[in-house]
Amino acid sequence: MALFGFGKEKKGGDASETVLAYLEDAQRVRAPITVLDARKKSASATIQGINEGEGTLTLQMGGPLVGAEKGSRIDLVFMADALRVGVSTKATEVRSGAMVLELPEAIELMERRASPRARLNPKEGATLTALSSIFEGVGLSGLLENISEGGCRVRVEKAINIKDEKRLPLGEALLPVGHPFMLLKLNKVPKCTAAMELAGKVAYLESTAGGLVVGLAFEKPRADLAAMIRNLVSSRCASVPSTLPPKTRRRQEAVGESLLPETPRPRQVPGHEEHPPKPLPPAVIEAAPEPTAVNTTEVVAPPRNNALVRLKKRSRAVVVLVSTQEHADELSAFMDAQGYGRVFMALGLGELRELLRQPNLGLLLLDCDASFLDLLEEVRSLRDEFHELPPIVMAAEEVSRGTVIAAHRVGVSQLLIKPYALDEGFNSTLEDLLE
Structure with a gap:
């Protein structure tokens, strides 16, 4: 494919801070x-390692x-x-299951479209279902990955010869670029009608680790459909x-760092040793370290305003995304027993978006x-869609270390390790974060 031109080959040299920042982030989230x-x-x-001293990148x-x-x-x-x-860049070593490269000197934006596109979660x-014609040609079906006014990207799950209904192998030779489709039927696209029918043609094909993806360009969609998209x-x-x-590169990240702003440490009194910090509960990464006490003038945490906590629990809306009704019922019963007055359970992303419009x-x-990674991507999407979001657990x-950093970057306040117990520790975690 001729879609990945990066200009002339580099002759080696030091990677820029920008290049290293992008590569290090890709390594953290295993992009x-x-x-x-x-x-x-x-x-x-995936990126296995970056050695700045030797100027190498290992895949x-x-x-x-x-x-x-x-x-x-x-x-x-x-x-x-x-x-x-x-x-x-250039390869310096190729071995089974791995490849060592020179650190590249530059990184480029490779967006195919000038117009923005909306990413869709599976x-x-x-x-999308695409048909060359009713009686002959190729038929495709698959999940939409993104969409714009000009076209969409679909991960193909099935391709058939329409005439005899035989399945076709999924590869870049399946269709030529420019191949026309008389019908592109898009189903269940958010904020759009249940089904949209357009025409279009193949813009590109690409084989990835997850299979074949096809880019489709729309041909003059109707004004109402274009407005919805x-x-x-x-x-x-x-x-x-x-x-x-x-x-900017992220430096000196700690594995167990808090995802919330750091609590100021009390000043050490000369001649007195600090008490060792309390161990973290195994099921929860604490939102912030507890203040360290000193022996002479003990630093005491401000008293908990139980009346304010109860008021928040009754008046604030708590939105929960779960996968099963059984889990929703279990969480709902526990939170009801703990005094939460407005708990809303979402069994899917569509329901979640509607519930996030609660006051x-x-x-x-x-x-x-x-x-x-899918949840992180969803949090990014929610932050783009909603101007303000409450604290996220x-x-x-x-x-x-990598998951903590990745979660922190998208604005997650707290991580819980599954399975976690529905107990006082879990309740305290929610109370501490409740706005």
Whole structure:
């Protein structure tokens, strides 16, 4: 494919702070990387390590890249902050399951479209069916990944020959660029009618770790359909930048750092030792460290205003995203017993967005079966859609340095490690964060 031109090959040198910032963030969240050799053959990978001193970048490969060898040019394409970016570099070592590259000198914005697009979460259930014609040609169906006024991107789940209804192999040779579709039927797109019918053509095909994705360009959608899509896009994202936004590297992050602003430490009294800090409960990463006490003049935390806490619990709305009705009932019963007066349970992202329009929001709890990265992406989308969100508590299967940093970056206030107990510790965590 000729979509990934990065200019002339670099001759080595020091990577800029901006390049390192983007690469380090991609490593923290294990962003999927598309690796392309000089012939544009691709493979998937993630960043395993960055060695600034040696000027190398190590990839963990998800599959072989036959055309890659020592000294060959390698292009990397990945998503960063909802933008498509790319770098060009050289391979210094190729081995089974891994590849070592020179640190690239520059990074470029690789967005295909000048107009903004709305990213769609698979949980929202938006799908597309495309037909070349009624009687012959190719039929496609799959999940919509994003949409704009000019087109959409679909992850193909099934392709058939319409004439004999035989399944076709999913690969970049499936369709030529420019192939027309007389019917593009879009279903369950948020903020739009249940089904929209348009026409269009193939803009690009791309094989990724998750399968084949196809970009489709719309042909003059009706004014009412274009207005609905425009409304969706404007509610979820800003305009596409013309240049890559600057990024600052994050330094000296601690594995167990708080996701809330640090509590000021009391001044140490000379000649007296501090008491050791209390251990963290195994099921909860505490929102902030407890004040350290000293022996002579003991620092006492301000008394808890129980009346104010009770008032907040009765008046503030708590919105919870769960995956099953059973879990919703369990959480609802516990919070009702603890005195929460306005608890709203959402079983899907559509319900969640409606509930976030409740007045006087106090807390958002995300505890569903979606992957950690999908939930982070959803939080980003919610922050784009809603000007203000209450403190966010998110449950995860495991918590590491990378997950803490990634959650902090998108504005999550607290992480819970699943399974967690519905006990006084859990209740205190919610009370402390309730606005």
